[in-house]
Amino acid sequence: ELSALTANPPKNLHGYISNQGLPGARETVGRFLGDLYNHPIYPESVVMTSGAGGALNVVLKSILNPNDEVIVLVPYFVEYKYYIMNAQGVPVYCNLDENFQISVEEVASKITARTKGIIINTPHNPTGCILSRESIFSLGELLKEKEAEFNNPIYMIYDAPYTQLTYDGVENVNPFASYHRVIYASSFSKDLGLAGERIGFIAVDKEIEGHQTLISAFIFANRTLGFVNAPALMQNVLARLDQLVTEQEEYRERRDLMVEVLEEANFEFHKTQGGFFIFPKSPIPDDVEFCRIAVEKFNVLIVPGTGFGRPGYFRMSFSLPLSTIEGAREPLKALRNYFK
Amino acid sequence: ELSALTANPPKNLHGYISNQGLPGARETVGRFLGDLYNHPIYPESVVMTSGAGGALNVVLKSILNPNDEVIVLVPYFVEYKYYIMNAQGVPVYCNLDENFQISVEEVASKITARTKGIIINTPHNPTGCILSRESIFSLGELLKEKEAEFNNPIYMIYDAPYTQLTYDGVENVNPFASYHRVIYASSFSKDLGLAGERIGFIAVDKEIEGHQTLISAFIFANRTLGFVNAPALMQNVLARLDQLVTEQEEYRERRDLMVEVLEEANFEFHKTQGGFFIFPKSPIPDDVEFCRIAVEKFNVLIVPGTGFGRPGYFRMSFSLPLSTIEGAREPLKALRNYFK
Structure with a gap:
């Protein structure tokens, strides 16, 4: 893909903004990541994109040649598969361990x-x-x-859209300190409760090998994939923000209530540490059947783990008013008891 | 691609809006096209996208299988090539005639x-x-x-982003009346002077063969290509608009002045009928060399026709203040005389 850069012709400027993004918006991203990880990220190392979906597609298109492999940790957000295939890459699935942490041997x-x-x-x-x-x-x-064994660069592509929604003081680890070839490709939208506005970004460390070639490739792919640029208005909004405000406390209350309700119903699960999903075990091995019964008999809307590549589990969202979560208390108990 | 639909799992709704787009925004699109072409287009036949770039990528990903061919009329907007290749299609180039109209024999x-x-x-x-x-x-x-000869559907993909900027009463032809398999894939942004906001759309006639399959495929590709949805805020704005206002008169003045300046300098060209580009003949066959000299010796910024697949021409934009166009009068004369 990098070679396609050479074919990049000039273009007109009618109302368009830079494909890299407004300098002010890129400064906000740099400041945000700098504060979050205590690691300097510079505006010239940032590309604004159309959401995290845009960021990931742009990155994959830029770094992959056809049939290159990209490892996806399972369970996984199913769009990752499509994003990799869009760039003619091959997804390779690798299970997270029973605590949903990385098993180095597996990888x-x-x-x-x-x-x-x-x-x-x-x-x-x-x-x-x-x-x-x-x-x-x-x-x-x-x-x-x-990398040394195969004499081939391997990128750590880091999608962390919920860093501002973490609970119990669990740390957001600084990926840039862990490895020299990190491409941060994520979004603000979820942090800011603005998921629909499609504001995402790509960021790299200033010392990453081939910095300028990478940034140019991202800008080129942003254009040729048809994203062109992140929405201008929201970039302007972002550029004017001093502080990114999230409803962390509100989400913690929702998380706590969700946990209480699920414990009372006797489900087995890991307490959510960040974001607004929880992934309990299905009481029966067939999670698709379990979810079907949940909605049909108990009006409980949950998503089977099979959809994320991990059967035997189900996903719930607690991005809901407290009253709705409270309202699920009795139905969830009844659902659990149905499988006693 | 259509078959990939079956793998489409449910998703959460945190802050996201429908991948098809807000009903109000789709109504505005339907009304806009209905008024423009005197042809009814219904909200259920519209998908909101991230600009025309998003619309075209979504359409091509939805209808193409690898190695399918798509005809591009030359000269052409160079991104079309990338959009086709993104979906693993093959661009096939076909020249417009000397009046930049379609030669049916060529096609x-x-x-x-x-x-x-x-x-x-x-x-x-x-x-x-x-x-x-x-x-x-x-x-x-x-x-x-x-279609009959090859027993194979062929789509007319219609990108008409400047229909509100036309001059001298030249007609915007209704494509839906000309053919039964039209996919309109374009944007509002340029019409509204909001190019940076990435609001585009796909629209089909309600009678098109496989209507629902097509719409579902567009929605699916909108999601899996990572566009997800058109920016929510601008969709809301669009939904509230009664009338789409453009600066047609202002652009006509610019067009007229540009034409006057180019005529005075003795360039050969077709008068612009719509949009804000003009494509005069280069006085020397090597348009790249001509454009290089234009910028280096005369500070005139123009784009060689070679970049659009048509050497021997150059492109100018008159999306500029009148004073800037007036300011190009003497430099353009001097440039033309340099090649006398």
Whole structure:
């Protein structure tokens, strides 16, 4: 893809803004990441995109050649598969362990000479877990070894859209400190409760190998994939923000109530550490059947783990008013008892 | 691509809006096209997208299988090539005639059993010409014949972003009346002077074969290509608009002055009929060299026709204040005389 850059012709400017994004918006991104990870990220290392979906498609199109492999940790957000295939890459699935942390041995067994990247998502959809320092740093070590073994660069593609919604003081690990080839490709929209506005970004460390080539490739792919630029108005809004405000406390209350309701009903699950999903075990192995009965008999809308590549579980969202979560208390108990 | 639909799992709704777009925004699109072409287009036949770039990528991803061919009329907006290749299609180039109208014989010679579509752009970038009724309707007839000959559907993909900027009463031809398999994939942004806001749309006639399958495929591709939805805020704005206002009169003045300046300098060109581009002949065959000298010696910024697949011409934009166009009068004269 990088070679396609040479074909990049001039273009007109009628009302369009830079494909890289407004300088002010890129400064806000740099400040946000800098504060979050205590690690400087510069505006010239940032590209504004049309949401996290735009960011990931642009990154994958830029770094992949046809048939290059990208590792996806399972369970996973199903769009990742399409994003990889859009760029003619091959998704390679690798299970997270029973605590939804990275098993370095598992990842090691999936890396080949064609591996070009691994997508990291934390806080994690659908499990609500946050990847630990141990997970991220041992992955970084492994990738360094494998790069040397295959003499081939491997990118850690980091999608962390819920860093402002974390609970119980669990740490957002700084990926840039764990590895030298991190491409941060994520969005603000969810943090700001503005998911529909499609504001995302790509960011790299200023010392990343081939910095300028990467940024140019992202800008080119942003254009040729038809995203062109992140919505101008919201970029302007972002450029004017001093502080990114989220409803963390409100979400913590929802999380706590959801946990209480699920515990009372006797479901087995990991307490959500970040974001607004929770991923309990299905009481029966057939999670699709379980979810069908949940909606048909108990009017409880849940998503089978099978849709995320992990049967035997189901996903719930607590991005809901407290009264709605409270209203699920009795139906969830009845649902659980139905399978006693 | 249509088959991928079956893998489409449920998703959460946190802050997201329908991948098809807000009903109000789709109504505005339907009303806009209905008024423009005197042809009813219904909200359920519209999908909101992230700009025309989003619309075209979504359409191509939805209808193309790998190695399917799409005809592009030359000169052409260079992104079309990338959009087709993004969906693993093959661009097939076909020259417009010397008046920048469609030559049915030329198009006929390019259609094969693998042809899945032809991209129509009118008012045309880079030439500023509007495709005539004769061009569009005779193309429609040809496509009907070729569909029958190859027993294969061929889509007319219609990108008309400047319909509100037309001059001298030249008609915007109704494509839906010319052919039964039209996919309108375009944007409002340019009409409204909001190019940076990324509001585009796809629209089909309610009678198009496989209507619901097509719409579902567009919605699916909108999601899996990572566009997800058109920016929510601007969709809301659109939904509240009674009337789409453009600066037609202002642009006509600019067009008239541009024409006067180019005539005075003795350039050869077709008067712009729509949009804000004009595509004069280069006084020397090497248009790249001509444009290089224009900027270096005369500080005139123009784009070589070679970048649009048509050497021997150059493109100018008059999306500029009148004073800037006036300021180009003497430099353009000097530039022209340099090649006397």
